[in-house]
Amino acid sequence: MSRILILHTGGTIGMTRTADGYQPDGEYFRQAIFHMDSLKAQGMPKWDFMETDPLLDSSRMTVSEWNTIGRIISDHYEEYDGFVILHGTDTMAYTASALSFMLRNLNKPVILTGSQIPLCETRSDGRDNLITSMIIAGSGKVREVCIYFGGVLLRGNRTTKYSADGMQAFVSPNYPALASAGISIQYHEGTLLKQSYDRFAYRPFADVPIGVIKVFPGIRFELFESILTDKLKGVVIETFGSGNVPDDRGVLLPMLKKAKENGTVVVVCSQCPQATVDMNAYEAGSILRDAGAVSGRDMTTEAAVAKLYYLFNIYDDPMRIKYSMERNIRGELTQKNDL
Ligand code: ASP
Numbered sequence: 001m002s003r004i005l006i007l008h009t010g011g012t013i014g015m016t017r018t019a020d021g022y023q024p025d026g027e028y029f030r031q032a033i034f035h036m037d038s039l040k041a042q043g044m045p046k047w048d049f050m051e052t053d054p055l056l057d058s059s060r061m062t063v064s065e066w067n068t069i070g071r072i073i074s075d076h077y078e079e080y081d082g083f084v085i086l087h088g089t090d091t092m093a094y095t096a097s098a099l100s101f102m103l104r105n106l107n108k109p110v111i112l113t114g115s116q117i118p119l120c121e122t123r124s125d126g127r128d129n130l131i132t133s134m135i136i137a138g139s140g141k142v143r144e145v146c147i148y149f150g151g152v153l154l155r156g157n158r159t160t161k162y163s164a165d166g167m168q169a170f171v172s173p174n175y176p177a178l179a180s181a182g183i184s185i186q187y188h189e190g191t192l193l194k195q196s197y198d199r200f201a202y203r204p205f206a207d208v209p210i211g212v213i214k215v216f217p218g219i220r221f222e223l224f225e226s227i228l229t230d231k232l233k234g235v236v237i238e239t240f241g242s243g244n245v246p247d248d249r250g251v252l253l254p255m256l257k258k259a260k261e262n263g264t265v266v267v268v269c270s271q272c273p274q275a276t277v278d279m280n281a282y283e284a285g286s287i288l289r290d291a292g293a294v295s296g297r298d299m300t301t302e303a304a305v306a307k308l309y310y311l312f313n314i315y316d317d318p319m320r321i322k323y324s325m326e327r328n329i330r331g332e333l334t335q336k337n338d339l
Helices: 026-034 065-075 091-102 126-138 251-262 283-290 300-315 318-325
Strands: 002-012 017-019 021-024 046-056 084-085 112-113 145-149 154-155 179-181 185-187 209-215 234-239 265-272
Touching: 002 065, 002 126, 017 209, 021 046, 026 046, 046 065, 065 091, 091 112, 091 145, 091 300, 091 318, 112 126, 126 179, 126 185, 145 318, 209 300, 234 283, 234 300, 251 265, 251 283, 265 283, 265 300, 265 318, 300 318
Parallel strands: 002 046, 002 084, 084 112, 112 145, 209 234, 234 265
Antiparallel strands: 017 021, 145 154, 154 179, 179 185
C-alpha cells in the first residue's frame, strides 16, 4: 500500500467565497478533505495531509514558496511514495517547472493539481483532480514532477496554463501527455522519465534577478535599456515564430552587446506555444544568434525562467549557463539529437 503526502499550498481548490471574491480557507478545506469518502475508499493510497502557511492564491507565489514546497518534499522524501501538491492554477506551471529542477534524481511522483471551481461548489472539478492524482501518485509508474488536470497527466516543465475557464486548464504543446485518465488510466510508457540511480538531492533557488520581455510589432527596445543592466542575470525574450524579432538593429544590437558584456544570459523562446526556436531559419532571427543569445528550443517560458534560476544557482560562469540552457536536463526540451 503506497503512502502519499498531500500538501495544500492554496489555490481555487481550497477557496471559499468572501466579499472580495474567492480566498484560501484552510479550515474549510481540512474539514472537506478529511470527510471525503473517496479518499478513504478501498484501494486508495494511505495519506497524510500538510499545508503551507499562509495558503496563497498562486499569483502571489515567489521563489521563496517554491523553495518551501521543495524543502517539504525533501524533508519527507523517504517517508512517502509520492507527493500530491494542491496549488492554484495561475502559476502551477512555474512551480512545477521550478520543482523539476530543484529536485535532482527524483525517483518518486510529485503531482501538482488543483481546480477551476472550488471544492465547496457543487460542480467542482477538484474532487476528480485530487482523487486521480492520488491514484497516479500511488501507482508506482511515475518518477517526475507532473501536472494532473482535467483527465491528462502532463510533464510539469512542458506545461503552460491555457484556459482560465475550461476544465482542461493546461496544455503541453511540445511534448505528449504522460497519461490519459478515461475509464481507466492509460500511461504512455515511452514518454515517462526513466528511473534515476543517483542519490536524490534538493537544491533551493536563490532569488536571482531574471526578466521576461515579450516583443510586439513596433516595440521600442530603447525603453528596455534601463532594465538590461549588470544586475539582470538572465532574460527570456519571447519572440515571434521560430525566434524572430522586429528590425531595430540600431538599438537592439548595442543593447544585446551590452547584455553580453554584463554577463546577462539572453534566452530566446517563442510566443507560439507550439514551436522550436531556430535563429538560423530567418534573417530576422540571426541578430539574436549573432549577439550571443541562446536558443530555448521548444521550452515553455515557464521552464526557461525556472531553468535560469536553477543554473544561476549552480554555476557562476555565463558560458556554462548558456551551454546548459540549450541542453536537456529534466526532459524540459527536445535536444537536436533527440529527434
Ligand atoms: N487564482 C487562482 C490561483 O492560482 C486560480 C486557480 O487556482 O485556478 O490560486
